[in-house]
Amino acid sequence: MNEQLVEQITKMVVEKLQTAKQGQSSPSDREMPVKLFSDRPAGQSVETKSADRVPDGKVTFHNTAEKNVAAPAVKTVNTNDSCKVARKEQPAEHVNLEELRKKTPARVGVGRAGSRPKTNAWLQFRLDHAAAVDAVYGEVPDDLLQQLNLFQVHSKVKDKEEYIRRPDLGRRLSDDSKAIVKEKCKHAPTVQIVASNGLSAKAIEENLKDVFLSLQQSLANLNIEVGTPFYIDKGRVALMDEIGEMLQPDVVVMLIGERPGLVSAESLSAYLCYKPRIGTIEADRMVISNIHKGGIPPVEAGAYLGTVIQKVLKYEASGVSLVKKEG
Ligand code: B12
Numbered sequence: 001m002n003e004q005l006v007e008q009i010t011k012m013v014v015e016k017l018q019t020a021k022q023g024q025s026s027p028s029d030r031e032m033p034v035k036l037f038s039d040r041p042a043g044q045s046v047e048t049k050s051a052d053r054v055p056d057g058k059v060t061f062h063n064t065a066e067k068n069v070a071a072p073a074v075k076t077v078n079t080n081d082s083c084k085v086a087r088k089e090q091p092a093e094h095v096n097l098e099e100l101r102k103k104t105p106a107r108v109g110v111g112r113a114g115s116r117p118k119t120n121a122w123l124q125f126r127l128d129h130a131a132a133v134d135a136v137y138g139e140v141p142d143d144l145l146q147q148l149n150l151f152q153v154h155s156k157v158k159d160k161e162e163y164i165r166r167p168d169l170g171r172r173l174s175d176d177s178k179a180i181v182k183e184k185c186k187h188a189p190t191v192q193i194v195a196s197n198g199l200s201a202k203a204i205e206e207n208l209k210d211v212f213l214s215l216q217q218s219l220a221n222l223n224i225e226v227g228t229p230f231y232i233d234k235g236r237v238a239l240m241d242e243i244g245e246m247l248q249p250d251v252v253v254m255l256i257g258e259r260p261g262l263v264s265a266e267s268l269s270a271y272l273c274y275k276p277r278i279g280t281i282e283a284d285r286m287v288i289s290n291i292h293k294g295g296i297p298p299v300e301a302g303a304y305l306g307t308v309i310q311k312v313l314k315y316e317a318s319g320v321s322l323v324k325k326e327g
Helices: 003-022 083-089 097-101 119-137 142-147 160-165 175-184 201-221 239-247 298-315 319-326
Strands: 035-037 151-154 191-196 230-233 251-257 268-274 285-291
Touching: 119 160, 119 201, 142 201, 151 175, 175 230, 175 239, 191 201, 191 239, 201 251, 201 268, 201 285, 201 298, 239 251, 239 268, 251 298, 268 298, 268 319, 285 298, 285 319, 298 319
Parallel strands: 151 230, 191 230, 191 251
Antiparallel strands: 251 268, 268 285
């Protein structure tokens, strides 16, 4: 059967089941919306404003303050009573599973039908799995790169299958791409920003614009010079080492799609390193991960990244070396 049709039908069934569930009143049957954060239903994103350039070139940031909500009330067994009595008075159901489920997007307490998952849970799982596969195999729209004025180069990888099987090839630019980067990019800037689809094109599609614009704004506010940014198709994190060798920036920031999970398939990470070179050890890199609407809001991440870069420049170190120098 047509894969898209399967996905569409699955989605419709899930939606139908969810609508049916909403009509139910029995607390044991009611599905709890899992929340990524205390005041946010799971799977739903926080309402965030997009970062956009206003006419004077500034980026508007939004307020993302989280409400502090008290920890869930978990009733414990009274240890003064005998075991038998305590169990009778405080059965396991007293642990408020619904409250606990609100605290994690993980698939816990979803129930079962005999030895199998419930239809709703199983279909939701398949839907999330399909979204993860789509994120890995998807493509980043060209107009997004044009909008952000990013030119595109390629790693040594030929296609997605090779990308998955040969991470080493994703850590090097193709020969043509090396020539383009050398020709187009400013040499020895303070900060070099690069973006790559990595393991999730969806992450780039959903978050790159906001992170990129707010990062640029943040660096401009801090008077930190930025080189010529570009986009790498099918890159890996350690490709920043080759960029470090070629362009000699003080800091490389790579905005890259994370390996999708079954909660979010659109999460972006910002990896950075002070003067990366081929052979740089992993401990000298750092990462700000989980950038998406349900995690660190992209605009906020961009602004925060600027301050991290400022610190990296001040201490002339990143990762574990930075922690050691900072004391
Ligand atoms: C896959 C993965 C790994 C794999 C990487 C294997 C590989 N060669 O690809 C392994 C199991 C080795 C790993 C190890 C660690 N990881 Co890890 N990892 C991930 C995961 C699930 C996906 C990363 C991804 O998609 N990267 C993008 C792709 C395109 O990158 P890549 O080039 O293929 O692979 C590179 C990166 O994955 C990077 N990397 C992976 N983890 C980490 C962690 C840090 C701190 C750094 C700087 C780099 C890094 O190393 C790879 C090789 O260069 C993320 C979860 C997430 N949501 O992002 C956690 C995650 C990034 N890892 C994390 C951590 C804490 C670690 C460890 C420090 C765990 C430990 N205590 O040892 C180590 C550090 C490894 C390092 N490079 O320094 C945290 C980082 C938290 C944070 N914000 O600081 C994350 C976010 C998981 C989490 N939620 O806690 N990790």
